[in-house]
Structures are given as C-alpha cells and as structure tokens.
Amino acid sequence: MRAFTVHTGVVAPMDRPNIDTDMIIPKQFLKSIKRSGFGPNLFDELRYLDEGKPDADNSGRPLNPDFVLNQPRYAGASVLLARENFGCGSSREHAPWALEDFGFRAVIAPSFADIFFNNCFKNGLLPIILPESVVDGLFKAVESSEGYQLTVDLDKQVILTPDGQDIAFDVDPFRKHCLLNGLDDIGLTLQDADDIRAYEEKRQQSAPWLFNAGA
C-alpha cells in the first residue's frame, strides 16, 4: 500500500449527501478481474451521458458537462470534498479502488459509512471527518477560488488552507501508523519477515519435503 505522509492537491467538491458505493462505481464494473483500472468509471452514471459498459473504451463517451470532475478547473483533483454519509451502500472494495485509481488521496466529509471508511485505510486513501460547519466553509472557499488546493499532513493531523489556516483532525493511532508507513495487513505481516524466515529455516531442517519444487 502507498504510504500517506503529506499531500497537497486540488480539491473537487461533491456537493450532495449519501453518495453510495453504486454511484461511486456501478455494479456492472464489478465483473472485472482487476482492482485497478476502475478510475475511468468512477462516478460513471453522473459523469457520462450514456450507459457505461464493462470493458468499453470510455474515451469517446459523451461527458456530462455539469458534473464536477468534468470541469477544467478541477482537473487533476486529488482531494475530494464531500457531504455526509459518503460511501454508504454495499461493502464493495471497488469503491475505494476506483477513487484511488482516479487519483484521489484523501476524502473530506462530515461523516462516512463504516465499511467504506475501513476499506479506504486498506487502500491508501485517507478519509477525514470534519465538523459540518468546517466542511461548509471549505465548500464555499473551493467554489470561490479556482485551483483551490489543500495540504493534508497526516503526521501532524492538520489540513493547511491556502490562507494559512490550520484545521486539525482526528485519526485512529493504529490506522495512522499503518498509513504513514504504507502498511496494509500484508505490510504488517511483512514486518515479521524475519520470524517467517526463521520458521522456514527450522522447518526446512525438520521437514525438507515441504520445500520441494515438485514435478
């Protein structure tokens, strides 16, 4: 998993509550055999004017000009500003996969759905909960100034605004540790790599046939 330390990026505002995982990545794309490549179909139904099909080429599809991510001023956005209960619906891990694949590194909202919130951490995406009033203020700031950027400093647990404000946020210490160091479950297990190797060596002595390459 990609580590998250300090990230600065353009902010895109998704001004509607209860964005569910089916909106984030519609079900027809779950047939995919991959967990990358969902970016072009992120928010598919909001983003395009026609119906999205798995494995189709998305480059020629008609874009919905009103959709926020299609507006040039938000090009390259990597911080998503959202409303309450973001990520509700099914438990599909495809939702954070799609956000991450599109290029988002952090999502800021007043509240998140539980499973989605957990899934984000497993995939290098930082979900940040801020009070409603603060989120509201950010929405106004983003809309009034083109190219609005935020800097998220996970270690210090603050968001820096362009006008020099510091916004503090909470994060579970264990998850913070994992994210700062880019550790997913696998990363954590790999911290015990020496133990695993020691086990293997011992086992190779007592049961060498377990390590035969086979026919």
Add this chain to the structure above:
Amino acid sequence: MAGKTLYDKLWEQHVVKERDDGTALIYIDRQLLHEVTSPQAFEGLRIAGRQPWRLTANLATPDHNVSTDASERAGGIDGIQDPVSRIQVKTLDDNCNAFGITQFDMKDKRQGIVHVVGPEQGATLPGMTIVCGDSHTATHGAVAALAHGIGTSEVEHVLATQCLIQRKMKNLLIKVDGELGPAITGKDVVLHVTGVIGTAGGTGYAMEFGGSAIRSMSMEGRMSMCNMAIEAGARVGMVAFDDITAEYVKGRPFAPKDDQWDMAVAAWKELVSDEDAVFDKVVEIKAEEIKPQVTWGTSPEMVTTIDGTVPALEDAKDDVERSAFTRAYEYMGLTAGQKITDIQLDRVFIGSCTNSRIEDLRQAAEVAKGRKVAGTIKQAMVVPGSGLVKEQAESEGLDKIFLEAGFEWREPGCSMCLAMNADKLGAGEHCASTSNRNFEGRQGYGGRTHLVSPAMAAAAAIAGHFVDVREF
C-alpha cells in the same frame, strides 16, 4: 496434561508467532490457485510492487470456467465462448506466466478441479497447511492436513507472505464406528452427518472424522467426506494419517522420495489425535445405521434416506425450519410425504470435487454396465475431475461403459456443479447430482438439485427416478 488432537498438532507445527490479541501468524505450506478468486490478488501484488514470497508453494489450474465439451475445449483459452469466462482463464494464465507460478493449463492433461489435482499430484501432503480461494479446500484434510478456504484478500496475503493471521478453532470429532453397509460411501456418511448436526453444526470447529468405519475407508471416500465439512459449517475437515494415507501418497509426482520418504512417514505417524485428546464436541454415529442418502430440499441438511419421504411440516424443529421447509417444497416442486423413489429426474450429473475421482467413476460404471439410461432423462453426464482421472478411466474402459449406457463422457472441470460454464439445469428440472450444494439456482436458474453418491446417481439415471442402489 491432556493429549492433543490432530488439529492441535497441525496448528502448533505452523505457528510462526503468537500475537497479543489472541491471533497467530500461521505458516502456509501450499496454496492452490484457480481463475475465479485469484485475479484481484495478483493485481494487488502488482499495485504494491510485491513478489510472491515462495513461488514453489503455489500451484494453479483453471477449473470453474473451462468448457467440458471436447470441441470447445480444443480451441484452448481462445476457444472459450463466454467472454467473461475466457477473460478469467486468460488472466490466470497471464498471471502465472508473469509471476512464474506453476500452472496446469487447459491443454495440460494434469489440469482439473483444484481439489482433485492437489492430492492426485501429491501437491497436498500430510502435515501441510493448505489454502485455496474456495470453500471446498477442506477436501485436502483427508490426507491429515490442515486445509481450508480463504477470500481473495487472504489469497493475496498468502502469496505475499506465505502466512495467514488466524484464530484457533475448537475441536469436533465425528466418530463413525462399526462397518458401513454395502454401497455406502463417504458421501453418504457426510450427508448423514449434515442431516444430524445441521449446516451450522460445525461452525467454529475443525472437524475430524474418526472411528473404525473411517479407518477402513478409501482415500477417495475420505476426500468426499472432508469436502463437505463446510456443508456442515466446518471450514476444516480432517482424517488422521494411517497406512491407507501413506499408500495413497506414495509415488505421486510432488511426494517425497527415497530417504525423504522414510523421514516424512516417520513424522506423519504423529498426525493422529492422541488417545487422551479432549475434543470440545463429539458426535457418535453407528456406521450400520447409515443408508443411501438423498437430499430433498435446498440445503444439504434437508436430507433423507432412499427409503424415506419428503418430511412433513410437523417434522420441522421450529418456526424457522418450518418456513424453510415450505419454501423448499415450493422451489423443489415436491410435497410433504412424497416418496423419494417417486421423484422423477430430468438430468444426472456425476462429477465435481466431491465425487469425480477414479473410485467414484468406477462405482458409477459398475452400476451403469450393460444398462441404458432411461428415455425420460434428457442428459446424463460424467465429468472426470482431472485429465489424469479421465485418462485412467479410459484405460479401464469406463468411458465405453458410460457411453454405451447413454451417458456423456466429458472433459474435466467443475462443470454443472455451479454452472459457471455452459453446463446448466433448466428451470424446474430435477437433477441427481454427485456435487455438494443443492442451493437454489446453484446448478442453473430454477434448477432442482438432489445430492447423492455416484452409484446412486448412476442407478437413478437408469431408472429415471431414485432407486435404492443396494437392490439395483
């Protein structure tokens, strides 16, 4: 101090590290891979820039999506007609090539259902921990191994670390003493057990099958039994090591040889539950009481005997079961009190990781020999579990027996067990099937599955309805 169970021993031998939160890091000796649950795991490795921890611990083969039709099969991967199936098989192929994992691909005669291929190759050995992204991985426990199914993120975890983070299960002993009657197989034993303890009876337990009836059972029978441990709720099914196990493993391609063989057998002899081992739960069953089993409903616990009837609503133990019965009557198109032998069949499927090994096919062929499939049966198919099973069966002339009797003789794969390829039941059709799940829609939308042993399935194909193979 009390002795240890087989499970305790297998667990202890694989603990890399105990963690403070009660979990343990468990070393995995063998991972089997197939095309359905591995793509995202490989993708995860790629995204994270990781390599498999120990390549030779892995063995892959496509099974769920491959066609069992010889002409479609001849086209290899490109010949697979369903595009989604083709992509999955192709992806497994690409991933194995890219990472350097041994694969028995579609053209390899060693290809087959992972749970048939593993033991057949000696790739799954006594004393191993074995995982696969498939719930029927418990099958491999028949060789006195600790084997269970895992999810896709765990497949990736094992690929990358050769370990899993696990919590120890409780011990359950299914003790079958006495002598099994004629034509009673491992399949009948496990269906009977499921009927007795229910589909959640083994939840949270590692299930060991023991007792004198198991000691004299063949490896094929033991595999059918362990295969369906999950149908009784247990992720793990196991049988202790004995001479029958050794006999089976010896000489297989991945099995230890020469000095290593002697060393291994000495270690494997410990793979039994100690006399004074304490189990959290023991279920005792008299072998003589087990009759040929047939499921009537839409859950493996909805099972009865060949001389039985579809149970009445009053037989249900509570309201939940009553409503399940009502729904099952409707879905299966059966009425309470109806005799099992009166159920008319449309199709017969002999195959799946439960019952597609050589002994299964021999038992079915013995019944089919010199007889004809009933005219009312639309299709009776025999699908060997692997290319090698197919070859062996053909060398014994079993294919001819089946073909002459009017069965189809297919290419190896999962086939109609879960209908991911073209082999499916039509809506409302009744099927005598040697597979392991009779869930709604499992073998095709609206299809009605009755789980039985291979000999019972063959007899049913000939009679056109269920019959007692012991009197056949």
